[in-house]
Amino acid sequence: MKVHGRVSLIVGWITLFLIGIDLFVVSPLMPFISEAYNTSSAMTGWMITVFAITYAIFAPFFGWLSDKHGRGAYITFGLVLFVISNILTAFAPTFFWLIVSRILVGLSVASIAPLLYAIIGDVAPPNRTGTWLSILASGHLTALWAGAPIGILLEHFLGWRSVFVALALMGTILAVVNHKTWKNNSKSHSTRNLLGGNLLRIFGSVSVTTSWAISMYALYVYLGAALYSENSFSSLEIATAITFYGIGAVIGSLTGGQLTDRFGEKKISKLTLIFLVLILVCLGIFFTSSIWIYFCLFLWALIGYAGFTSYTARLAGEYPNERGSVMAWNMTALYVGITLGSMLGGYVISNWGYTLLPYVCSSAAILSFALSCQQVKETNTKPAETGRG
Structure with missing residues (x-):
């Protein structure tokens, strides 16, 4: 059980790191994306705005669903959507579809990030919850300072679209890994009505x-x-x-x-x-x-x-x-x-x-x-x- 818990923590860390890279890599790539679609920097900034709005709206909905039906399936669903939306980001034919792709990324992350915090809270030893959650959070924070250099390096050698292709490839692997990791943690621990x-x-x-x-x-x-x-x-x-x-x-x-x-x-x-x-x-x-x-x-x-x-x-x-x-x-x-x-x-x-x-x-x-x-x-x-x- 201890080994499974530690594996779960490692999988959660890597997953949060990946979706953190997706969030923090957009800013340094904006000049290249603006040039590709012939848009202003302010207009390209909507890539971040629509992501944040979508995430904020739908995260509570997926949290509620996970409390009723279990978390594992929704994390896997989110990663599959993460893969599809990043492929669309990489090959969006117009700026409109680029924005649609970032809305879908926001939707996917809404069903991943908060549920990972919840599921690690579920499996952590009672006297180690704070430590486990802090390790999990460090995955996202590591992406805060590592995302920009990684993105710029890939852009320099392969172009900005390669960044999102790489994210999609990593997301594919993690979708399989997360499915296997959480398939035995899919049952809900709550039947409480959260209204009122x-x-x-x-x-x-x-x-x-x-x-x-x-x-x-x-x-x-x-x-x-x-x-x-x-x-x-x-x-x-x-x-x-x-x-x-x-x-x-x-x-x-x-x-x-x-x-x-x-x-x-x-x-x-x-x-x-x-x-x-x-x-x-x-x-x-x-x-x-x-x-x-x-x-x-x-x-x-x-x-x-x-x-x-x-x-x-x-x-x-x-x-x-x-x-x-x-x-x-x-x-x-x-x-x-x-x-x-x-x-x-x-x-x-x-x-x-x-x-x-x-x-x-x-x-x-x-x-x-x-x-x-x-x-x-x-x-x-x-x-x-x-x-x-």
Whole structure:
């Protein structure tokens, strides 16, 4: 059983890494795609927008289905659709079909990513849930900094379309592997109806993630432009700074899981939010320092993603019977927060400049901490069922 669990974790990590590459590789390939379809950069950016919207809408639906009917079949379905949609991306005859392909990718990832978090929460040892979820999350975070170089390298030698062909080939292999891995984990562990008060409880819980995402992405989205404008950083210096951030994110995720298992989900999730408030204030103070900025970015990502991992583990523990739905709503809350954060960041930049952004992010972290302290009572639909919430 231990061996099967570890194999499941490895399969989940590789799968999240692959779909993470698909998400993060689009941005550096945009100039080449724009040239191929004779479109503006703003128009090509809809490739990312339609993906995010589709994911946010459909992830809760697949989470709900997985709680009722099991997770394995939907993960396999998502990977098959992932393969088809990436082939369409590679060979789309017009820009319209290119956008359709990215909508289908968003739909496929909606039935993969949150369900992987849920199923790893299902199979993890009771005292190792945080660690296992943190290892799983590190697959997606590794793609954050590895996706761009891999995509650029393939584009340089084989053209941008080869990137999506490679993703489709890897997706084909992983569809088979995931099917074999999860075929014995297909039965549902829940018969609970998620309508009514319990759904409102879930919304209250995942609002913490929305506020957290604003605190992380209101600045991160504009980080390169901010470093160039305020610090006169070169392209190499900007890449180095973002690398520090990426390394901090991976280490933070892994460390957060271990701390969570040792000291408890609630304690670590709240403590990391307090430290996140403080490091964002320090980031604001030292933002124009060419030396300290690297260390501050590293700490920001380290603490921020340790908090995300610990809160994900907290949700997995508080909602054992609705884990698929909650993980899906949590990922939707994440994307909502990223969208709101980018909008808020743009507004702040337009009116007050880049230097105020860390303090705005710190305020969002304070809100996230306040929401994490709320006590939302569970509405039980069946007296016989008990939970940790």
